[in-house]
Amino acid sequence: MEGEVQGHYEASSEKKPQISGIEDLAYGSLSGMMGKFVEYPFDTVKVRLQTSETQVFSGTLDCLKQTWKHEGFHGFYRGLTSPLIGAMAENAIAFYAYNRIQSAIHAFSPSPKQSPLTLNQLFVCGALSGAICAFVISPVELIKCKLQVENVQGYGSSGISKPKFTGPFSVLTHLLKTQGLRGLYKGILPTVARETVGVGFWFGTYELVCRQLLQVQGKAQSKSELGATSIVLAGGCAGIGYNITSYPIDVVKSFIQTDDVRDAAAKQRPGILSTIKTIYARGGVPAFYRGLGITLLRAFPANAAMFMTYEYLSRLSVALR
Template sequence: MEGEIQALGELAKYDKGRPKPGGLEDLAFGSLAGMMGKFVEYPFDTVKVRLQTSESQVFSGTIDCLRQTFRNEGFGGFYRGLTSPLVGAMAENAIAFYAYNRIQSVIRTVTGAQDLNLGHLFLSGGISGAICAFVISPVELVKCKLQVENVRGYGHQQTANVVKTRFTGPLSVVTHLLRTEGVAGLYRGIGPTVARETLGVGFWFGAYEVVCRQILASRRRSKDDPLPPKDVLGPGSIILAGGCAGIAYNITSYPIDVVKSFIQTSDVRSAGSAQPAAAAESSPTIASTIRAVYSRGGIPAFYRGLGITLLRAFPANAAMFMTYEYLSRLSADLRSKNQ
């Protein structure tokens, strides 16, 4: 146990094999990593949001949601509303990696510790997540409305083409919100978004660092040897660590994400509901939303759609960390050659 605690204190040492990316590199590499991950995950995300926010009689499960979406909207239905979240993913990951590395520098300055422990890394991830929340909240609001709006006709012997949609794309959503609710309308659901990102991103970075450390620790000849640099990790190890990071993010923050999606799509869902009660609350609170979700099926209702979320979390996040790590290594190699 003592050796394990000591190893946690060495958690950041394996990053010393190459120079840390600069601020501009973090922004650029994080942006490209976000773009790669979003292309991989978006079809799964569409299914997730529709399962989270639709009545149980609309979709019997993940396979039924996949089948109905393809039947009514074709393959393009899985990418409806992609533009906004693609830009958001690029911005989110750019800020996440930039803030994560800068916050670690602040912690080193404040504490005087050069080798950060696990708690410091989780804290760095959590703070970076809270910052990201204010960037991605309007993006996710637009995304969720576009993903859910077409579902109003499902389960009523109609196709999506029969149902008249209010929004034609991200710009029409933004224009409508600004006209009807002002700038505040773009931040509906900001509370749950901040909570989700603070918790989720803390575990995202934390899980990635822990898995990397465990792999590197297994390669030491003796437990007293220092951890090897992260540079020695190959694609398989980074894919494993990145995939585990994505799973950790979603398992820890998923119920909060359900509440967030429910709040952000309340007006879209009520517009197509035949039940007056569904439209009774146009601006639901977090407490009323929790009660409403619970009334749909108890605790399991907060995890509806988790299966497909975990299915896409592994490859999407593996792609993100692979992109970031190898771009960072390429940059470090180029700088070394130019010196």
């Protein structure tokens, strides 16, 4: 795979200007914000399908109809504040860590500094950045999932009951009061597993598609020369890669993080193995992929928006120097 780049995507042996770590953080943050606005309604439906009994929703369309019927447009964006902040922080750290880890590999590698990293090395860079991100986003996703699922418990009755939580801050204060800081990291192990696998494939798929497009186009020598259509395709495929590989882990994570909302009377909270058994009992292997359809539907445009935002802000920054 000739003509591909390290770090910030430059392919030729000529040394190119690279964006700083501060710019990485800023552009990653903005790309996360763009992606979250696009994907959040789909994410709400996904979490509700993952965690609800099959008699609550017959499928994706039924979940969409019932959410609109009971909560209207606002229902699809319930709990957005926390994950919006989390997405900005996650993407900022993901891009920053990804590029810094690449630089570290180059520093300790006997290969020439301008030599492109292999796809395996890039996957490792992505996986390590994902593991770091997990500790940032785990509390955010915990709050998000509780807010997304809470209202569902009243569906099918004469009317939905008054929510226990009024918003992200309400969930946060409740968790700190009842469980302390430890309560904010409920589900951290499956979150780390999901992000390590998922982000590894996220960046890995993006790099792979970009390399293939560079080979097909021939004239383009670096990612900075790929057009918007190519970036959209590579970014969308990256989102598909992330979700297909990490989805079963995400189901387990969501189930663990919402167990007290779904069954407040339960005396014992399930662990990872018992959660896997419970999910399997609900419908076998397909139960671990419930809601995958709408997740993939949102993954392409959301991740295309994220990579487009990051790439073009990076290019603009370099062009203005």
